Amino acid sequence: MRPFVFLLLFLLAPSISWAQTTAAAEAAAQATALRRANQLVLERRYESAWKLLKFLDQMNLDPAVALKKTELALNYYTATDELKRFAFRDLKLLDLSPDSLRQLEVDTPRYSFPVRRVLEKLQEKYPDNYKLDRALGDYYFAVQQCDCAEQELGEDAVFQRTIKHYQQAHDHGQGDYLSYFALGYSYQRLGKFQESLAPFERSIELRKDSPTTHLNLAFVYLELKEFEKAQAHARRAVELFPDDAHKEDAAYLLGQIEERMKATAATQTP
Template sequence: MMRLLSLFFLLCAGLGPAPARAQTAAGTAAAAEATALRQARQLVLERRYEAAWQLLALTDPANAVPAVVLMKTDVALNYYAGTENLHRFAFRNLKLLDPSLDSIRQLGQDSLRYAFPVRKVLERLQTRFPDNYKLARALGDYYFIVQQCDCAEAELGEDEVFRRTITQYQEAHAHGQGDYLSYFALGYAYQRLGQFRESLVPFERALQLRPTYATAHLNLAFVLLELKQFPKAQEHARRALELFPDDPHKEDAAFLLSQIEERMK
């Protein structure tokens, strides 16, 4: 009997600490992920994009951790040296005097070493974590970049890409996941679909968040011209002309302003 009791207590003693060990392991993993994310952000600031990607890939090789995948998505979409349909990527560690990423992309000489099918990865996580609206924001960014680079999703067609951009950004914005860039992109998607009235609110919201964003002023001026709201269109075109730092964009704003003023006569 004593042996049975002893065995019982030993088993209980062995089972007792298991939840604590599991919590400790989870806490350790979360701390490691947070450290990796901080280091990756620093590497991006240093323009060491390949090193940032390699660190993130080592931290979450299965693309199962939303915070790490979101950082991977940011690096993949904004700092790639080359891509194949936004499924495979090349990255570089750049030095101060190296060419810009745009110049490197145009050369198309980099080996596409890293597989990361952005849309597939994000959609899979969105299914697993439906309340993580940062994933909707990331998918909105993805579809907006698809349209800008014309480098993926050719089978969808441009209008469908814009519709998906709108769907994802609306969900993200409804849950507090937005900034001036995402509101501008939402307005731009409506604008390109010819839904000018729908584009007004997101463009105006973008300018509330970033009053000096010249591109939003320019696009809002165009939309207001289409809606025959000429004084407001003139105001935003003038503001865009003031804010753009470079001559080509100033010329675009000046041309639009001349068109508005011609219509006002």
């Protein structure tokens, strides 16, 4: 029997080697295509990036490609049908931002990509891929921000799902300053101010110059009656916001905080 086994292994070796070589070549080709898609996004050629990703994985079976599609869809669409179909534009470097283009209602082709369904199907197959949880957190946060999908859920349920997926992602090392901000914001909007502190503070650790995070922390600390911390974050927000409108908002909150500090001090004076 032993010579037969050796002969069988000898005969199978070329096919095994070929399969390994093919898999390596496919992985390398995919990595090259994803890098190209990233470059197209940097060049603001969003529709071209989408077409490349669509060609790369038409059935949305590959987590890496689906995650890149999700990032592109949620951040760079010019129009959407309930976050299930998306329109994109290739922009010139000096063109309007995607947010501005959304206001123009330009008639462009729409590509099918039901974000939630795609990610949940992949999660069933790859339950340990926590990047999918991160993407689902991004999806539900986008739902709340645009108010353009999942109308049957209600805002509180959307925030709860946002928290669930971001917490799972963060517990497994999948997070950045934006996801921590979104988690803190979700707790804040649910009135869970104490729970919002840790993710907001983590967001600040990862991006110290984010004025929006400082502003939200100022509001939370005000609600918790930690006035000195609220004042410090509000002042930082005033410093960091680049435009007058947001500076005025932060300055108004700072004024409210300082009024509360004065009123509290007056009540404590014998």
